[in-house]
Amino acid sequence: MIFCGTASRTCGAGAVRPRSTHPGERYDDTLFVVFKTVSYVEHEALTATSEVVDTGEVMIFLGSHFAITVRHGQHSALREVRARLQQDPDLLRLGPSSVLYAVADRIVDEYLRVTIEIEQDVDEVETSVFTPSRSQDIGRIYQLKREILELRRSVAPLAEPLRLLSGRRLTVVHEDIWEYFRDVHDHLTKVREQIAGFDELLTAILQACLARVTMVENEDMRRISAWVAIAAVPTAIAAIYGMNFKHMPELHWQFGYPIVMAVIIVICLVLYRGFRRNGWL
Structure with missing residues (x-):
């Protein structure tokens, strides 16, 4: 297998470590594609520190007679892909493009x-x-x-490649497989729309949560004020009688104390009933 000089240098310098560049590059008769892989991280309950998505990479060098894959991440295994190709001779006959x-x-x-998991x-x-x-x-x-x-950062760059x-005539890609890629592109579009919907929904939920927190704080303040x-x-009445004035006739009155307590x-009770009626308590 012979690569052009540029492709060989890219393979040697970049294929052994994760890449963050453009997901698709073409070198004369060789195509280099980087796929971001994702997997859902199981958790008992979602917390403020839960990891939901784990990412990896699969890089493919594709030529007219070869396909080389380089994987990063435990969830990037391609055993299922190999088994699928072996069970579909018609697809496998399309050459490396089928890979x-x-x-x-x-x-x-x-x-x-x-x-689907994130939706839950x-x-x-x-x-x-x-x-x-x-x-x-x-x-x-x-x-x-954040997750x-x-x-989204893993999915979005794949749309253009x-x-x-x-739809583009690439010499290294068999023309009979173009329709297959259209189907994959449609699925990717669906994924991107779902992700955008999740983000918009979470923004609305966050705004509702903040509004609820503000409302609860207002309720607490009203309750405290009441x-x-x-x-x-x-406190005010006790403070008045605690000033020890000499001329306070009710202090020597037989019914002074019970009347003050009754007042x-x-x-x-009147204040409590009023606050309850207005929803402050």
């Missing part, structure tokens, strides 16, 4: 599976935010948004 298609199809299918996490967060009991959801929402952003593979107002009544109780 490129099978890898792309398998990775995009994994994108779909990951979005989004539903869980949404349900938690709108439950009557208080919960600390803001950190979980931010964490899930979805990581998923798949579009080119499905109790302070009620407590101010006996305090009545005023406090």
Whole structure:
């Protein structure tokens, strides 16, 4: 197998470590494609530090008579791809292009599976935010948004290479397989739309959560203010009689003490009832 000089240098310098460059490059009669792989990280409960998405890479050098893959990440194994090709002689007859298609199809299918799992996490967060009991959801929402952003960064760069593979005449890609790549591109478009929907929904959930926190804080402030107002009544009356004035006739009156206590109780009850009626208590 002979590569052109540029492709050989790229393989030696970049294929042994993860790449973050453009996912598709062409070197004369050799095509170099980088696929970002993703897998869903299982967790008992979503927290503010939960890892939801793990990423890796599969790099493919494709020529007219060869296909070389380099993998990074434990979830980038291609045993299923090999088994599928062996079970489909018609696809395998299309040459190395069938390997490129099978890898792309398998990775995009994994994108779909990951979005299904993430959808459950989004539903869980949404349900938690709108439950009557208080919960600390803001950190979980931010964490899930970060994980979805990581998923988007893995998925989005693949759109343009798949579009080119499905409609551009490349000498290293068999013409009979262009339709297959169109199908993969359609699936990728669906994944991107789902990810965008998750992000928009989480933004709305976050805004609702912040609004709920503000509302709860306002309710707490009203409740505190109501109790302070009620407590101010006996405090004020006790302060008046605690100044030890000499000329306070009711101090020597037989019914002075019970009347003062009754006044305090009545005023406090009236205030309590008023606050309850207005929803402050």
